[in-house]
Every structure is written in C-alpha cells, then in structure tokens.
Amino acid sequence: MTAEQIIFLIVGAATLIAGFLVVTVRNLVHAALWLVATLFGVAIIYTLLNAGFLAVVQVVVYIGAIAILFIFAVMLTRRQAAETGASVNKNWWAGALMSVLTFAALALLLQSWSGFSKTASAVPSGFDAINQLGDALTSSAGYVLPFEVASVLLLAALVGAVYLAFNKK
Amino acid sequence: MNFWNDPLKVAADWLTGIFVGWGMNDIFAHVLVVFLGIFVLIMILMVIDIFLVWIERKVVARFQDRIGPNRLGPFGLIQPFADIVKLMIKEDTTPDGADKVVYNIAPMLSMMSVLILWAVVPLAPVMIGVDLNAGALFIIAAGSIGTLSIIMAGWSSNNKFSVIGAFRQVAVMVSFEVPMLAVMLIPTIFSGSMGMNSIIQSQNIWFVFISPLAALIFLIAAIAELGRAPFDLAEGESELVAGFNVEYSGMKFGMFYAGELLHAFTFGGFWAILFFGGYRFFGLEQVSPFLAIVIILFKALVGYWVIMWVKYTVMRIRIDQMLAFNWKFLTPVAFVLVMVTALMNVLLRGAGSWLYITGMFLSNVIVAWVSLEIVRSIGKKERERVEGVKVVAEAHH
Numbered sequence: 147m148t149a150e151q152i153i154f155l156i157v158g159a160a161t162l163i164a165g166f167l168v169v170t171v172r173n174l175v176h177a178a179l180w181l182v183a184t185l186f187g188v189a190i191i192y193t194l195l196n197a198g199f200l201a202v203v204q205v206v207v208y209i210g211a212i213a214i215l216f217i218f219a220v221m222l223t224r225r226q227a228a229e230t231g232a233s234v235n236k237n238w239w240a241g242a243l244m245s246v247l248t249f250a251a252l253a254l255l256l257q258s259w260s261g262f263s264k265t266a267s268a269v270p271s272g273f274d275a276i277n278q279l280g281d282a283l284t285s286s287a288g289y290v291l292p293f294e295v296a297s298v299l300l301l302a303a304l305v306g307a308v309y310l311a312f313n314k315k
Numbered sequence: 316m317n318f319w320n321d322p323l324k325v326a327a328d329w330l331t332g333i334f335v336g337w338g339m340n341d342i343f344a345h346v347l348v349v350f351l352g353i354f355v356l357i358m359i360l361m362v363i364d365i366f367l368v369w370i371e372r373k374v375v376a377r378f379q380d381r382i383g384p385n386r387l388g389p390f391g392l393i394q395p396f397a398d399i400v401k402l403m404i405k406e407d408t409t410p411d412g413a414d415k416v417v418y419n420i421a422p423m424l425s426m427m428s429v430l431i432l433w434a435v436v437p438l439a440p441v442m443i444g445v446d447l448n449a450g451a452l453f454i455i456a457a458g459s460i461g462t463l464s465i466i467m468a469g470w471s472s473n474n475k476f477s478v479i480g481a482f483r484q485v486a487v488m489v490s491f492e493v494p495m496l497a498v499m500l501i502p503t504i505f506s507g508s509m510g511m512n513s514i515i516q517s518q519n520i521w522f523v524f525i526s527p528l529a530a531l532i533f534l535i536a537a538i539a540e541l542g543r544a545p546f547d548l549a550e551g552e553s554e555l556v557a558g559f560n561v562e563y564s565g566m567k568f569g570m571f572y573a574g575e576l577l578h579a580f581t582f583g584g585f586w587a588i589l590f591f592g593g594y595r596f597f598g599l600e601q602v603s604p605f606l607a608i609v610i611i612l613f614k615a616l617v618g619y620w621v622i623m624w625v626k627y628t629v630m631r632i633r634i635d636q637m638l639a640f641n642w643k644f645l646t647p648v649a650f651v652l653v654m655v656t657a658l659m660n661v662l663l664r665g666a667g668s669w670l671y672i673t674g675m676f677l678s679n680v681i682v683a684w685v686s687l688e689i690v691r692s693i694g695k696k697e698r699e700r701v702e703g704v705k706v707v708a709e710a711h712h
Binding site for chain 1: 453458459462478482
C-alpha cells in the first residue's frame, strides 16, 4: 500500500464516521460541528485527487459559509440545542432499504464503467487545473450558458433576500 | 545544488539519506522528513510569537508615551517568558455547564487556523510549503476555520457575553471576507495566477504602485478580519467584558491571544506578499535564500507595525456602523475596482509597461475619488435632512 492509499483509508473512515454522527448525535450544534468534520474530510479527499482548488473552495463555501450559517440558525432559533424526541420514526426500515438500494445501484453502474478498475494516470507536471476550469466555464464551447444561468439564479435569490429583509417605511 | 542556494532541499535530502541508512522505508522516511519540516516551521513561528508579545507591548507603550516592559533582562526581553510561565501555572477553569470537548478544541483550532496560513507563505523563492495554485483562496479558507473556532468558543462557554461577542466577531469576519477576497483578485489579475510565488515573481513593480486602493482595502479588511481596533467591538470591554474568550483562563486564553498576535503578523506578511513584493528587494533575494527570509520577515514586521499603529490610534466604532461601512462602502468599491482593473487589464495589455502602470494607477485614483465624492454627497444630504428636522422642531417649541 502506498502512503496515499493509507491516508485515503484513514480520511475516508473518519469522514464516514463523522457523517454518521451528524444524523445520530442529539445536540444540534454538535451535529453541525460533525458536519464540518465531514465536509473537511471531503476536502482532504479532493486534495488527494489533485484537485486543490476544489478542496479550498469546499472549505470556503461549505465550512466558511454554510456550516457557520447552520450554527447561527440553531443558536438563534432554539433555546435548547438538544433534541428530545426519538431520532427515528417507524419508517426507518424503508429509509435504510432505499439507501442500501441506491448504494447497490451506484456500485453496479460504476462496475460496468470501463474506467472503474483502471489506475488513474499521473497528473502531468505543469498541469494547471484552474486555467482549464476557467476556460471551461467561460468559453462558448464549454459551460458558459449553465454558468450564466446559475449566476442569474443566485442574483435572483440575493435580490429576493434583500426584498424580504427590507424594512418598508 | 549547495546548502546556501537551496537549504531546505539539501537538509531534507540529507535527513532522508540518514533515515534510509537506518533501514527505514523510502516513503516513510520522506513522510517523516516532511513532518519534521512542518514541526520546525511551527517551532520557529511560536518563538517569533513569543517576541511578538514583547514587540506589541513595547510599541503600544511608545504610542501611549510610556516605556513598556523594562525590568526583566535587556529592554525587558525576558518579560514574555515570565508571562508564559504565569499563564502556565494559572488555574485552568472550565465554567459550569460548558460543553467541555468543544470548549477545549476551540483554542487549538484558533491557533491552527493561523499556523495553517504559513503553508502557503513563500519565505524565499525555493522555500515554500506548498505553492498552491489557489493560494489567495487558501487564506480565506483558513480564515473560515478561525471563524468556526470563535463561534465554538463563544457557544461552548455557556456565557451570554461570550455568545454575543462571538456573534459580533463572526458577523464581522464573514462580511469582511467579501471585500478581502475581491481585492485579492487584483494581484491575481496582474500576475495571472493565484499562487503566492508567482504573484511575487511578477512584481517587477510592487503592486501597491499599480493599485494603491486595493492595498488599502486589503489592509482595512485584514484589520477587521483580525478583530483589532477600530474593529474590535467583539471585545468591547465596557459592554462584553472580553468577548468570546471571557471564560478562558491560563494557557487556553494564551492560545487565543498568541493566535491573534501571530495572525496580525501573518497578515502583515500577506500584505507584503500581495502588494509589496514579498521577498523581493532589488534583486537581493537572488543572493541567498537566507537574505530573502530576512527581507520578507522585515516586510511582515513593517505590515504588523502599521496594523498596530492603526490599532492604537483609532477609536472603536459601533457594530452597525462597521457592518454598514463594509456592505455599503467597502464591498461595492472593491467590486467596482475589480471590474475596472479587469477591464483596464484587457485594454492596456498590449501597451507599454509604463502606460499600463500609469493607466492602472489613474483608474485607481478615479475609483477612489468618485466613491468618496458619492459618500460625501450622501453625507451632506443626510446632514441637511437632520438639520432641517432640527430647525422644524425648534420652530415648534
């Protein structure tokens, strides 16, 4: 086993455990903090895949903005951070079945893909992923239309939030 | 490749050779050497941090017309060590009802968010932890871990002053990240890369001369990010005792305090890297990497001194004034500046370098002047409105 594989196994296990704790821990702030740990694990996996830019964006967006927002919302809306009711209802077996089936379906799909068992070729030196990503997002042959549509959507959300928060005199 | 030209690589090769000679696995030896390098860097930073306490106390004393620590050792240099011993032997208290695990992790995370920044700081052309191609974003990412540590400290202390302090500090950090990230795009536009080393390499002329407004906005956002005066309302003593760290004692408080000082020094360093040429100084960095380290540490200290200068001369402002200043003034100006710079970059790319620099400088001056004029006219209108209301009220009396 190479050092990278060992790191991947450790980080993957830690991410899964943290993800499991997100949904089982009773205290909501703790759940949010475990979510941060999960997202951080995903960022480390991006780094292992030579996607440093995605890893940094993952930390900025998910930990810096979304997780902080979660914690804020929990703190501002609840007196008691701990949940008191049962954490599963009587349909838990259906949820478990669905998740197992989804996992099996995804595994089957990947199995039939030709690249599944191949070892990835090494990233050539001087390969600049950011430049390629930027070109793909802004060139007309790439994804310029989805990119612009997404930005218009975000702008609409921004304007809507400002409108809702605006104090009409 | 001798030791004086690339000390890190020579030292690493030498150590790896020794470890392999002991019969260690090749990969394991490499990993061990990397860990040792990180360990040594952190040790050096912590020693610098000890002296930063002394520097901070001496400088604030001079600003307030005092002498500062002067009893222990020459110039009071032993004072910070005495302070550390005091912090170590203080009673380590945990408030009743505190969330113990989160409470204890928060100071570590706070220190870590500062130390992790040094992974992308280029100390010399050949000495950099990782020359990450998203270096500028990495600074913001590390900052968001710092934000997380503050909210954890505030919440887990089970104290309303801590929570309010944490809310304020987090609101400030989250909002000032926006203009900071926007102005960090300006060195990126000039150099065509987000990597710290290539930003430094492309500064044949310091970026502060090409885009002074961006340098100024970065400094303001950095001071807010650090939570230092005039933006230190998270620890407004008269309202909140000490803010998010009020329940921490001993070395746990020390971690927050030392983290803040090192953070200020680090941002002085980033200011130098992004706008003042980093380790470059008239080709001196080519002579020896050790000279480059001296240059960048000196520039970082100058930046740190400017941050202290602002801290000890400007008064604290209110939270609403501060957030309004950010969202209604700093953020729009930063975004307009980024757009103007990107546009000018396309227009002037083919022109000679002197025309490029002059054009960029003039566009900065124009953006600054127009935004100040807009603010001035709004302020004038507001003053007239308030005075008009007063005149009417007096007429009614």
